[in-house]
Amino acid sequence: xxxxxxxxxxxxxxxxxxxxxxxGRLDRGGEKNLNPFDTHAIEAAMQLKEGGxxxxxxxxxxxxxxxxxKRALTKAVSLGADRSVHLSDExxxxxxxxGTGYALxxxxxxxxxxxxxxxxxxxxxxxxxxxxxxxxxLAMPSLTQxxxxxxxxxxxxxxxxxxxxxxxxxxxxxxxxxVGDAINEPRYxxxxxxxxxxxxxLETKAAGEVxxxxxxxxxDNARAHCSDFAAPPAKAAGQIIEDEDTNETVEKIVAWxxxxxxxx
Amino acid sequence: MSGILVYALHYEGAFNKNSxxxxxxxxxxxxxxxxxxxAIVIGEGVSDDLAAQLGKYGASxxxxxxxxxxxxxxxxxxxxxxxxxxxxxxxxxxxxxxxFEIGAGLAARLDAxxxxxxxxxxxxxxxxxxxxxxxxxxxISSVHYRSGVGVIISRLNAxxxxxxxxxxxxxxxxxxxxxxxxxxxxxxxxEQRGADVNIEDANxxxxxxxxxxxxxxxxxxxxxxxxxxxxxxxxxxxxDAGWYSYSAQIGQTGKTVSPKLYLAAGISGAIQHKVGMQAxxxxxxxxxxxxxxxFEFSDLGIVGDLNKIVPKLTEAVKAKKGS
Ligand SMILES: Cc1cc2nc3c(=O)[nH]c(=O)nc-3n(C[C@H](O)[C@H](O)[C@H](O)COP(=O)(O)OP(=O)(O)OC[C@H]3O[C@@H](n4cnc5c(N)ncnc54)[C@H](O)[C@@H]3O)c2cc1C
Ligand SMILES: Nc1ncnc2c1ncn2[C@@H]1O[C@H](COP(=O)(O)O)[C@@H](O)[C@H]1O
Numbered sequence: 301x302x303x304x305x306x307x308x309x310x311x312x313x314x315x316x317x318x319x320x321x322x323x324g325r326l327d328r329g330g331e332k333n334l335n336p337f338d339t340h341a342i343e344a345a346m347q348l349k350e351g352g353x354x355x356x357x358x359x360x361x362x363x364x365x366x367x368x369x370k371r372a373l374t375k376a377v378s379l380g381a382d383r384s385v386h387l388s389d390e391x392x393x394x395x396x397x398x399g400t401g402y403a404l405x406x407x408x409x410x411x412x413x414x415x416x417x418x419x420x421x422x423x424x425x426x427x428x429x430x431x432x433x434x435x436x437x438l439a440m441p442s443l444t445q446x447x448x449x450x451x452x453x454x455x456x457x458x459x460x461x462x463x464x465x466x467x468x469x470x471x472x473x474x475x476x477x478x479v480g481d482a483i484n485e486p487r488y489x490x491x492x493x494x495x496x497x498x499x500x501x502l503e504t505k506a507a508g509e510v511x512x513x514x515x516x517x518x519x520d521n522a523r524a525h526c527s528d529f530a531a532p533p534a535k536a537a538g539q540i541i542e543d544e545d546t547n548e549t550v551e552k553i554v555a556w557x558x559x560x561x562x563x564x
Numbered sequence: 565m566s567g568i569l570v571y572a573l574h575y576e577g578a579f580n581k582n583s584x585x586x587x588x589x590x591x592x593x594x595x596x597x598x599x600x601x602x603a604i605v606i607g608e609g610v611s612d613d614l615a616a617q618l619g620k621y622g623a624s625x626x627x628x629x630x631x632x633x634x635x636x637x638x639x640x641x642x643x644x645x646x647x648x649x650x651x652x653x654x655x656x657x658x659x660x661x662x663x664f665e666i667g668a669g670l671a672a673r674l675d676a677x678x679x680x681x682x683x684x685x686x687x688x689x690x691x692x693x694x695x696x697x698x699x700x701x702x703x704i705s706s707v708h709y710r711s712g713v714g715v716i717i718s719r720l721n722a723x724x725x726x727x728x729x730x731x732x733x734x735x736x737x738x739x740x741x742x743x744x745x746x747x748x749x750x751x752x753x754x755e756q757r758g759a760d761v762n763i764e765d766a767n768x769x770x771x772x773x774x775x776x777x778x779x780x781x782x783x784x785x786x787x788x789x790x791x792x793x794x795x796x797x798x799x800x801x802x803x804d805a806g807w808y809s810y811s812a813q814i815g816q817t818g819k820t821v822s823p824k825l826y827l828a829a830g831i832s833g834a835i836q837h838k839v840g841m842q843a844x845x846x847x848x849x850x851x852x853x854x855x856x857x858x859f860e861f862s863d864l865g866i867v868g869d870l871n872k873i874v875p876k877l878t879e880a881v882k883a884k885k886g887s
Binding site for chain 1: 573575580605634635636637642660661662664665666667668669670671672673675676677678679680681696697698701702703704705706707708709710711714736743744745747748749750751752753754755756757768792800801803804805810817824825835846847848854859861862863864866867868869872873876877879880881884885
C-alpha cells in the first residue's frame with residue numbers, strides 16, 4: 301500500500317511573520333523550513349512502514365507551493381519518504397483553504413493513496429483544517445489531531461483528544477489522518493539520508509496535469525477573501541523581568557503579587 | 565429563504581457552551597439581517613426537550629437528525645441536507661475541534677468560503693463579514709465571502725451566551741449518510757485520563773507546560789501551588805504526553821478559567837491555550853524564551869529558567885506568608 305504525506309514549507313520559527321500591505325498576503329520572504337508539525341506525520345508514516353502491521357510499499361511526500369517548496373520535499377525524503385510530488389503552478393498562488401484543499405485532493409487522487417497523513421497545523425496558515433477539506437473531496441473517512449495510531453485488522457485504531465476527553469475511533473482505509481505533535485518524537489535524518497535525498501525521484505506537476513479547474517483556485521477565486529488588516533485594540537504592555545540574579549527576581553515577583561493582594 | 569444554520573454539539577444530555585454561544589450569535593446576526601437562525605442537532609434518540617432548548621437562545625427551528633454523534637463527517641452530510649432544504653446562506657460553528665472539522669468539510673462539500681478562529685462577525689451591506697485575528701493576534705483581518713454559502717468557525721468563547729426566551733419548532737430531517745462518513749466509528753468517547761482534579765473553583769492557578777521538561781517537573785509546581793493556596797493546571801502538550809491529568813487542562817479542548825492569578829511556567833502561549841485563560845485577572849509567565857507569545861498577554865513576564873526560579877519562588881512565598 302501507499303502512504304502520502306502532506307508537507308509544507310513555512311517561514312522559519314525565528315522569522316517574524318507579517319502581512320505585505322500591498323498584496324494582502326503573508327510575506328513569504330526570509331528563512332524557510334519544513335513545517336515542524338509535518339515531521340510528525342512523516343515519522344508516523346515511517347513507523348507504520350517499519351511496524352509491519354500494514355505492508356507499506358512506499359511513502360510519498362506531497363506539497364503544493366512555489367519553486368522553493370522543493371526544499372520541504374527534500375527534507376521529507378531525508379526523513380524517510382521514498383519519493384515526492386511537487387504541485388506547482390502560478391495559477392495556484394494565493395489560494396484560500398477551500399482552493400488549497402481542493403488542489404491537494406486533486407494531486408493526491410492522481411496517486412490513489414491508501415492513507416494520507418498530514419500535520420496538525422501549518423506554522424504559517426494555522427487553519428487546522430486542510431485534512432478535513434481534502435478528506436471530503438477524496439470521499440475518505442478522516443480524523444484530525446490524532447496522537448496514537450494502532451493497526452487493527454487492516455483498519456486504524458486512533459486516539460485523540462476532543463471536547464469531552466479522549467476519543468478512540470476505528471477508521472477504515474483509505475483514510476485521511478492529521479496527527480498531533482504528541483504522537484511521536486521525529487527522528488533526525490542521517491547524514492547519508494541527507495546526501496541521498498536529492499537523488500530520490502521528485503515529480504513536478506502543473507495544475508492542469510492533475511485536473512485542477514482553474515476557476516476554483518488562486519487568489520482571484522478565493523471563496524473567502526481576506527482584507528482590511530487592522531491592529532487590535534492596544535493592550536497595556538506587561539512588565540518584564542530578565543532573570544539575572546534569581547534571589548532578586550523572586551523578591552520582585554513576591555512584591556508584585558503582594559501589591560495585588562494575591563498572597564493573602 | 566436565506567438564513568443562518570448553527571451546529572449544536574451536545575454530550576450526555578447537555579449542549580456545549582460554545583454551541584449555545586454560537587446559537588445566540590446566530591440569532592443576533594439573523595435579526596440584523598432580517599432572517600432566521602436555525603440550529604441542527606445530530607445524535608441517537610435526541611429528545612424533543614433537548615432539541616427545543618435551543619429556542620431559548622434564539623433558534624426558530626431545530627433540525628434533528630438521527631445519526632452517530634461525536635464524529636464530523638455524518639454532520640457534514642446532515643448540514644448539506646439541511647442547507648439544501650432551508651437555503652441557508654451561512655453556517656456557523658462555536659469553537660472546538662468538531663466545529664473545525666465539520667466546518668472545513670462542509671466548505672469543501674459546498675465549494676464555500678471558510679474562515680476559522682473568528683472573534684467577531686459584523687453585518688455589512690446585508691452580508692456577514694468575519695473578523696479573524698492572525699499572526700499571534702497582532703493583526704485582525706476581515707473576511708468577505710464570495711460563495712453561495714459562507715462558513716464561519718469561531719474561536720472558543722468568542723460569542724456570549726444570551727437567553728432570549730424564544731421557542732423553536734423541532735423538525736426531523738432524514739439524512740442518507742455517504743459511505744465514507746460511516747467508515748469511522750467511535751469506539752470510546754470522552755475518556756478521562758489521569759486523576760479528577762478540581763481547578764475551576766481555584767482563585768489561583770499555577771500552570772505548567774512542556775518547558776517543565778518531564779513529568780516530575782510538576783512536583784515543583786505542586787509545591788508552589790500549595791504555597792500560594794492554589795491548584796495546578798496544564799497545557800494539552802503535557803496532558804497528551806501523560807505528564808498531568810486531562811481534567812486540569814486549559815484551552816480549546818480543555819477548560820476555560822478566569823482565576824485571580826494565573827501563573828504559567830514553561831508555556832509558550834499558543835492560541836489554543838490562550839483562549840482558555842486569557843480572562844484571568846493577573847497573568848504571570850515564566851519562560852526562558854523572550855520571544856514566547858505568552859509575554860504578549862502577560863501582566864508580569866519573567867524571562868528565565870523555571871528550574872531556577874520556581875523552587876526559590878516557593879520558598880519566598882512561604883516566607884512572606886509566614887511573616
Ligand atoms: C485543535 C487544537 C486544539 C488544541 N487544544 C489545546 C488545549 O485545549 N490546550 C492547550 O494548552 N493546547 C491546545 N492545543 C495545542 C497548542 O497549539 C500548543 O501546542 C500547546 O498549548 C503547547 O503547549 P506548551 O506551551 O506546554 O508547549 P510548547 O509550545 O512546546 O512550549 C514550551 C515552552 O516552554 C519554554 N521553556 C522550555 N524550557 C524552559 C525552562 N527551563 N524554563 C522556562 N521556560 C522553558 C519554551 O521556551 C516554550 O515557550 C491545541 C491544538 C490544536 C491544533
Ligand atoms: N500547501 C500545502 N501543501 C502540502 N500540504 C499542506 C499545504 N498546506 C497545508 N498542508 C498540510 O495541512 C496541514 C494543516 O495545515 P493548516 O490546515 O493550514 O493548518 C499541514 O501540517 C500540512 O501537512
